[in-house]
Amino acid sequence: MSRQYTKEQIIFNAKAATGTGLSILVEDFQHVLLTLSSASSANFTIKFQASNSDTAPTFSSAQSVTNRWDYIQVKDLQSGTAIGGDTGVAFAGTDDVRLFEVNSSGQKWLCATITARSAGAVTLTTKPFNNE
Amino acid sequence: MRTSKDEQYIYNAKDADSTGVAISCEDFRYILLTLSSADTANFTIKFQGSMSDDCPDFSAARTVLNRWEYIQVKDMQSGSAIDGDTGVSFAAADDVLRYETVFSGYNWVSATISSYVAGNITLSVKLYNNK
Numbered sequence: 262m263s264r265q266y267t268k269e270q271i272i273f274n275a276k277a278a279t280g281t282g283l284s285i286l287v288e289d290f291q292h293v294l295l296t297l298s299s300a301s302s303a304n305f306t307i308k309f310q311a312s313n314s315d316t317a318p319t320f321s322s323a324q325s326v327t328n329r330w331d332y333i334q335v336k337d338l339q340s341g342t343a344i345g346g347d348t349g350v351a352f353a354g355t356d357d358v359r360l361f362e363v364n365s366s367g368q369k370w371l372c373a374t375i376t377a378r379s380a381g382a383v384t385l386t387t388k389p390f391n392n393e
Numbered sequence: 394m395r396t397s398k399d400e401q402y403i404y405n406a407k408d409a410d411s412t413g414v415a416i417s418c419e420d421f422r423y424i425l426l427t428l429s430s431a432d433t434a435n436f437t438i439k440f441q442g443s444m445s446d447d448c449p450d451f452s453a454a455r456t457v458l459n460r461w462e463y464i465q466v467k468d469m470q471s472g473s474a475i476d477g478d479t480g481v482s483f484a485a486a487d488d489v490l491r492y493e494t495v496f497s498g499y500n501w502v503s504a505t506i507s508s509y510v511a512g513n514i515t516l517s518v519k520l521y522n523n524k
Contacts, residue, residue, distance in 0.1 A: 263396065264420050264522065266498075269446050275457070294444050294498045298457040338442065338496045339477040341465050358455035360442065360462040362496055384457045388444045390498050392422040392522070 265290070266390035272373050273385040275300070281310075281321035281374045282385060290389030293363040293371055295335065299356045303381025308332045308349035309361075311368040320372040333368070335361040354380065397421075397521035403504050406431070408513040412441075412452035415503045421520035422497045426466065426504075428481065429489040434512025439463045439480030440492070442499040451503040461501070466492040485511065 267290075272282035287293050297307065312318045312330035322328055332346030338360035344350060350359065363371070373385055398421070403413035418424055428438065443449045443461040450459055463477025469491040475481060481490065494502070504516055 264422060266419065269444060292498055294496075296444050296460050298455070298460050300457045336496070338464050339462055341474055341476075341495055356456070358457075358460050358462055360444065360464070362498070382457070386444070386460075388498060388500075392497060 264390060264392055266388060269386040269388050271386050273375070273383050275382040275384055276375060277382045279375050279378045282372055284317045284320060285371045285387055286369065287371050287389045288369040290391055291366045292390050292392065293368065294388045295361040295363070296358065296386045297350065297361065298358040298384045299352050299381050301381040302354045303352045303356055303383055304354045305378035305381065305383060306349050306351045306376050307373050307383065307385065308346060308376070309335055309363070310372045310374060311363070312370040313368065314370065317370050320374065334364040336364050337361060356381065395521060395523055397519065400517040400519050402515070402517050404514050404516040406513040406515055407506060410506050410509045412505045413503050413516060415448050415451055415501050416518050417500065418502055418520050419500045421522055423521050424494040424499065424502055425519040426492040427489065427517045428492065429515045430483050430487045430512050432512040433485045434483045434487055434514055435485045435510035436506050436512065436514060437480050437482045437508045438504050438506050438514065438516065439477060440466050441503045441505060442494065443501040444498065445500060448501050451505065465495040467495050468492055487512065
């Protein structure tokens with residue numbers, strides 16, 4: 262059977278403020294890839310979030326027993342380096358395009374939150390897929 | 394059942410700095426690369442990937458609207474991982490080397506030759522799934 266995938270889906274589209282992005286349902290897919298890109302000398306930190314709750318959590322609210330999500334580790338496709346969820350990815354005024362893969366499968370919901378932004382615009386897309 | 398495509402060429406005896414053909418690989422999990430050289434080749438090559446729906450311009454700078462990145466590959470002779478920003482350098486000793494992309498899920502792959510001094514470079518890609 263051939264691979265299954267979706268088109269790219271957008272979590273952030275030229276976001277120019279701190280905030281939490283769109284929640285993406287990825288339950289039907291084993292692998293989740295992310296493309297993070299920036300413009301206008303972006304300076305920010307982004308952390309990726311996931312949840313296995315049946316109903317989508319509020320990723321912008323604090324984690325709790327009834328709002329179950331956590332920051333998740335990703336791998337950099339350029340170097341294979343693992344980046345801890347609590348650390349996230351920081352841009353410091355130099356625009357870039359970075360590719361990542363979520364380092365665990367079985368997530369139901371995926372999202373991301375931008376913090377510590379002082380400049381620029383952030384675009385984050387995701388591509389979920391199965392290999393067989 | 395295994396499915397595959399015939400070899401496709403990113404470069405065919407290329408003898409200059411340049412960016413190769415972009416190959417669509419969305420339907421395939423495994424991406425194997427065969428890099429070969431002739432005429433005492435001396436160059437650096439870096440492999441590129443993208444998940445964009447539309448094919449990016451791998452020869453142009455990366456931007457929000459042109460989303461690609463250099464990607465890590467694994468040397469099939471040694472199992473060593475080679476970072477995308479590092480790439481592979483030939484220094485006047487012709488060779489045939491084989492690689493696999495470390496990650497799957499790319500929509501597009503390509504490669505760029507830089508620091509070209511001599512020789513010519515052929516890079517082919519073989520796409521397949523195991524089931």
